Structures are given as structure tokens and as C-alpha cells.
Amino acid sequence: MTLSACGLHGLLNVDRWVPLVFFGRWIKWSDPTVVSHAALGLYTKTLIDIFSILACLLGFPPGAEASRRLRPIEEKYGDPTLMRFLIARSMDTDNASKMFVKWLKWRSSLVPNGFVADSEVPDQLEARKIFLQDLSKAGHPVLIVQACKHYPPEDHLQFKKFVVYLLDKTIASAIRGREVGNEKLIGILDFQNITYKNVDARGLITGFQFLQADFPERLAKCYVLNMPRFFVSVWRMVSSFIEKATLEKILIVTNEDEKKTFVEEIGEEAVPVEYCGKANLRAAQDVQVPSLEGWLMILRPPKFAGHQVFALTRNSFEYFDVIENS
Structure with missing residues (x-):
């Protein structure tokens, strides 16, 4: 039983x-x-x-x-x-x-096939814009998105598969010995140096809607860093598509005290040097995780x-x- x-x-x-x-x-x-x-x-x-x-x-x-x-x-x-x-x-x-x-x-x-292979999302992987770090203090894998390297995709189906690929791989990286089923992840959205060409409201909405509908209770917390003023209106529009329970897990970091708290909550060993931590950035495709097929x-x-x-x-x-x- x-x-x-x-x-x-x-x-x-x-x-x-x-x-x-x-x-x-x-x-x-x-x-x-x-x-x-x-x-x-x-x-x-x-x-x-x-x-x-x-x-x-x-x-x-x-x-x-x-x-x-x-x-x-x-x-x-x-x-x-x-x-x-x-x-x-x-x-x-x-x-x-x-x-x-x-x-x-x-x-x-x-x-x-039960999983998304690297060969199915070549265009998205080529940009090397997503990074998968070690586990946080609380044991959650840390997924970093550098928005300045992203451009609205021409192939939206491939982008959807890419979102699944990332979430699948991030969850798999939390496995230590056996699947428990309550593995969660921490997301970091970095908008440093983005321009209007990088803005992809549709992509953001897709990512959060996948988390809500298809990866329920997988998000522990999401930190938004370096949001420029021109993006605030875009974020407000995107937020209207995000459920209240998910919005409550999103923290927009706006000052030095919040940055320190951000590093302390995740842990220096998982936060990259670029964000005042001690870790090195690791492109998601370079990280080895337990086999995704079948599990x-x-x-x-x-x-x-x-x-x-x-x-x-x-x-x-x-x-x-x-x-x-x-």
C-alpha cells in the first residue's frame, strides 16, 4: 500500500x-x-x-x-x-x-518519444543562452536565461519543444538516486543588455503557461534580474497571462539588498560569478543528467x-x- x-x-x-x-x-x-x-x-x-x-x-x-x-x-x-x-x-x-x-x-x-533530443532543437541550442547550474541550498536546480542572446523564433514548434527540453532536463538534474516526484526548480531571467530585438512576449508567455499547465508545482521561485525600464510595460502584459499562484513565486530584483538576498537564498556555490556568486556558467546542453528517456x-x-x-x-x-x- x-x-x-x-x-x-x-x-x-x-x-x-x-x-x-x-x-x-x-x-x-x-x-x-x-x-x-x-x-x-x-x-x-x-x-x-x-x-x-x-x-x-x-x-x-x-x-x-x-x-x-x-x-x-x-x-x-x-x-x-x-x-x-x-x-x-x-x-x-x-x-x-x-x-x-x-x-x-x-x-x-x-x-x-517521451523526451526531446538535442537534434530536435538545434537553432535554440546554438545560441547558448540557457544555463543549468548546481543545486541551490534548498536542493533545487538553477536554470538561467540570458535574454540578450534570445530572438523571437521563426519556428514556434521548435521553441515549444525547446521549453520542454529545458524543463525536462532541469528537473532531471535534481534527481539524486531516485525520482521523488516533488522536484522543483529555480528560474533566473536576466534581462541585462537586451534590446527591442530581443523582446519576445509570446515566448515568455509560452514558458510560464507550460510551467502552470504542464509542469504543475515544479517552480520553486523565479528571480527577474536587470529589467530595463522599456520592458516594464511588456512585463505587465505578460503578467496578465500568468496565474496568481505563479506570480507570487516571481521576484523582480531591483536593488543591492535584494541582490544580496537573491545570492544568499540560492547559495554562492550555485550562483555564477557574473551574479556575485562563485560558480561558473554551464550551458544547458553541456550538462549531463540521468537519461531522460522513459523516466x-x-x-x-x-x-x-x-x-x-x-x-x-x-x-x-x-x-x-x-x-x-x-
Whole structure:
């Protein structure tokens, strides 16, 4: 049995992580609050609900046949992936299911092979405008976009594939041993030295809309650096296409104090020298990550066997190792 935190947010009105009791084992945590077995039952019910809705949306016949045809999806995507869609839709199983089905169709259409190869986006890679750094203090990969090297693309399909390529690779770079499913990324948009020729409002909107609809709960934070005055009106227009939850994760750095905070929050070891850190810039295509084929967004649930669970508080979730009750 695997545990999902699907129902925890609605059941417990707490701001702190809570320890979970499961088959006599528990998570040691400072907050003495525990989740009852009724809560664990709610997790299972929520999963049953979402898979029932998925069966209807996908046109599967009811009963055993639906279970049989849903089994590959359940094995392929697991609790962590579903959890991200649920959080993105405020734990509403109907809306989360619709979002998930829409994503399945989008992914199979745009990325039929399961991943985007370098050979599919040569024009975008040639500019060497995107950089993938080491993990931040919080363990998030850092993706840097130097807008002065970008020009509005003629091939918009290739650009869309390039956005997927970047987000896929960035998430993959966060993997350390096994996929957890809640890997997030930090984005840095650097507008230093941009001119009107570099302005691509459509490209920005595409990137943020992909993050919202197709990579839900993947963005930890986005820093905007060196925004020139002439770009402010463009940003306002772009912002109108960005959901409130995503906008709240975007910080426009405007002064020296904010720059220091930016470096401190990410960590000097991940921030390049060009941005007052200690790292070297690494072009995204030069970074080696675990094989993207077959794994990406196909996150199998870990083998819990009563030893691992994950908890949810506010809008995030994370796995914890379970220790024996003593």
C-alpha cells in the first residue's frame, strides 16, 4: 500500500509538518500532532476518486475493465505526480483529473518519444543562452536565461519543444538516486543588455503557461534580474497571462539588498560569478543528467513497504524516512 497526502491538507489546518502514524511506525518531528487512521483512509479514497474520474474522462468502460486499463497509468505516474496536479487545482479531484488528462494528451502530442533530443532543437541550442547550474541550498536546480542572446523564433514548434527540453532536463538534474516526484526548480531571467530585438512576449508567455499547465508545482521561485525600464510595460502584459499562484513565486530584483538576498537564498556555490556568486556558467546542453528517456514525468511511486511516507503542508509536500517507534 502506498500513502498519498491527497486528503491531508483539507483534514488538518496546520502550518507545520506533521508526523504520520503508519503500521506502528512513525516520523519523529517536533509537532506532537498525529494523523489518524481515518486520515489514511481518506488518502486512499481520494486516489480512488481521481482514478474513477480519469476512467470516465478517458472513456474507459466501468468496472473491472476500467481498472485493467487504468493500471498502466497508475503504475506509470503514481502518487507524486497526481499530488502535484491536485495541489495545482486546490485538491479538487474533478479539476485535477481534467488537468491530468489534458496533460497526457499534450505530452503525447508534443513529445511522442517521451523526451526531446538535442537534434530536435538545434537553432535554440546554438545560441547558448540557457544555463543549468548546481543545486541551490534548498536542493533545487538553477536554470538561467540570458535574454540578450534570445530572438523571437521563426519556428514556434521548435521553441515549444525547446521549453520542454529545458524543463525536462532541469528537473532531471535534481534527481539524486531516485525520482521523488516533488522536484522543483529555480528560474533566473536576466534581462541585462537586451534590446527591442530581443523582446519576445509570446515566448515568455509560452514558458510560464507550460510551467502552470504542464509542469504543475515544479517552480520553486523565479528571480527577474536587470529589467530595463522599456520592458516594464511588456512585463505587465505578460503578467496578465500568468496565474496568481505563479506570480507570487516571481521576484523582480531591483536593488543591492535584494541582490544580496537573491545570492544568499540560492547559495554562492550555485550562483555564477557574473551574479556575485562563485560558480561558473554551464550551458544547458553541456550538462549531463540521468537519461531522460522513459523516466520524465513518468514518476513511479517509491516502494513504501511501511518505511516511507510523505506529508503535506500548505502548498508543498515531501517524503520522509520512517523510523521505528521506540
